[in-house]
Amino acid sequence: MAQRNVIDDFTNPLRDPEDRRLPRIAGPCALVIFGVTGDLSRKKLMPAVYDLAHRGMLPPGFALVGFARRDWEDQDFAQQVHDSVKENARTPFREDVWEQLLEGIRFVSGTFESDDAFLKLKATLDELDNERGTGGNHAFYLSIPPSGFGPVMQQLRKHGLTEDHGDNWNRVVIEKPFGHDLQSARELDQVVSALFRPHEVFRIDHYLGKETVQNMLALRFANQMFEPLWNNHYVSHVQITMAEDIGIGSRAGYFDGIGITRDVMQNHLLQLLALAAMEEPTNFEAGQLRAEKTKVLAAAHVPVDYARSTARGQYAAGWQGGQEVAGYLQEQGVDPGSRTETFSAVRVDIDNRRWAGVPFYLRTAKRMPRRVTEVALNFKKPPHLPFAQTDTVELGTNALVMRIQPDEGVTLRFGAKVPGTQMEIREVSMDFGYGGSFTESSPEAYERLILDVLLGEPPLFPLQEEVELSWKILDPVLDYWASLPEQPEQYAAGTWGPKSAHDMIARDGFAWRRP
Template structure:
């Protein structure tokens, strides 16, 4: 006999062997006309549906300043899915999604528009059986968050009662410094409880970022050497080979450090350096990451251990490209950096004395994101100098994109009669080891929002600790009031970044 009180194992987040299927709900996307929505969010929703991870009782509502009918918006979603979805297009999946697609035209400051949004959601609750469960995705500039969450409160859309839930999703940047981040948190938390606020850092949704935890804590091989006794230094890199494109309106005045280091790279640092959690429960993961960020400190010598640059005009990949100052929409007086590098030290027993170097930039030699742990040299080598002249240090490199995998660099004997040692790489690639294709980060993150599963979402404490690390660097750069050092497109950044590591006796990896 069927026990109706028994939990549904398909929705049991503790049993990771089974697929997690979201319950009936409405997803509302503000800023639905932007690139993020068109290229990432709407295709991710379709991919989730195509994988059977969304229920029949699911609805998608777009909100924007467009004079569109439901059919117009549905066509926009259809075209976005056909162009950008990861999984094959299937008509029966599309038809199921189509039944729950609605559009609400209006302004963010209009009470009438939000009243229409409320009526649309209530109609879907009845027609689609979404049960009063609503998620609001704010794909809009942070300056508009106050207006939107206030409207949601005034029109009763943030209320949670009788087992129903209401959640809000926030895209970075989470403020532009510590003070603004605290103000943003005050605004959002005045309407939504902390467990209902999901701050999206799409890097944390990548399979290879999550595999960092599996690599460390599922394998006895690595944990004994994951500390200051064996690791010399750590390099965390996020490099792009493109410029800012048409994003000057967003990027100018923000820059590489705020755009990438404060969120993506410091989160990668926390995951690399954290202690083993007692479980992968959200609270336990968050606690260990917060301990690392609280122990991390900015450089003592801000001149010696920070670098910033700006790409110049020239040739990259056989194409002539503009310098940052010539990009459309960039102010002639701008001192915004497109490259940033800093040293971070962690004052705890595991990492004392091990520098973490973080760098990010645009128009660099290639697109790559990786975490590289460089090990100390062996205390004694029973070889002659000629045997090991080119031998470097062992390294463990976790590649996050684009060629997801892990590389281990070590010394091996060259075949022959002499004892000649040469560096070699042992490589693991996700694409070659698993038949399953990796879901896009936004698939995982949107599903987690709908499930109410928050392990991969930084809470406001992590955001504020990250700003405490970066703010002194930004303040120092602002006080100098000099323009960032120029670097050639297709290079690995300004000379000051190379000098930064050279002072400590290191060099940057060439991925």
């Protein structure tokens, strides 16, 4: 079917200014969540659905269908949704909103291999089409491991659950990771594309739904003051950090053997790099935005001396938030001989005219001193300083820092004179915070992304080509690390990572920021 031309009010100014005040409301449809009993569904997806309903973004003809192995009836699932919403929703709980949502809640019990379960799913969707007026519009959210994609796709095809009938639509939503390397990503795409066309596939990277990530585009392209400096004439290097202060918790079964590079660097950090480094698109329609990101990823690579351009680590026992915590190898469910990295740092070079000679340093880890995600452009020093050397002892590097989470905002660091009779220059900060500048609260990333799926608006979802290019950047690094006989270097919990990471950036004359 033809795609909508109207993109969201942030990325594409509408022709009629009054239209900016109109909310985007999804049409009649059913959202089917596979793996609905998992943590993602309980903590993010179901609360996001309620928040959308609370904000009036969902139509009366909306239905939510859960699919899982639990032996539940509709009312049992409804109670689970109710409890998840009350615990995790962003907006206040209102009984009238809940009652409207409740009318469209259904549950299907069964396994991915069960024909009976998918026959029941088809009957349930047919019933909702007739009773709720969902019109054959179905979004299938695969909140399951990639190993389950094949069986689900086979069953959807076998039972005719994605057949087109007139103007109805069918879409599939895939959670990261999109494979564990380039080959598996391609195999996964073959499974999905055998049933869904490219415009019907929505690969969710929830970081792209964050307001502060989208604000990077506004900061660059809505302001004249920054873009002239956004290049290798003025920028010395860029640091992109995603640090977590927690360990792996109960995720050992998923995380061990996967590692933090596959878990978040291949998707979140490389997408942040693409948005920070891309050229200005002609407009913010999906094709234009994706084309510019793809160009950047195609030009990016890790320098081949991986011993010098990469670093990995594994957190050891230490102190976190005033409490003593165990090391990674002591976590429940982790192989005592595991070589899975919990710290990853790489240098990425971009071979184009704008960024030639400017290294991008990507760093992500668990058990860091604090939770923070930021993109920092560090500027070159002036070619000449007409001050005595003692005047600028406390002058650091000019930097523009975009804080993704928490404390969302932008900081500009620059030199200013210290009050007094002497000429003394010290580094100061000019800070913009979302919380202090806007009365509107930001929607959660999953609210934005689920609504975009239901609307069929694709700008915030990576293409398969972006996924493959990301794996091409990191696969050689992962292969190199796999060839090393030793375990990753240990770093104490609550510190900023292993010595090898500090040595890596110091070789280029820089130092990691301490957010």
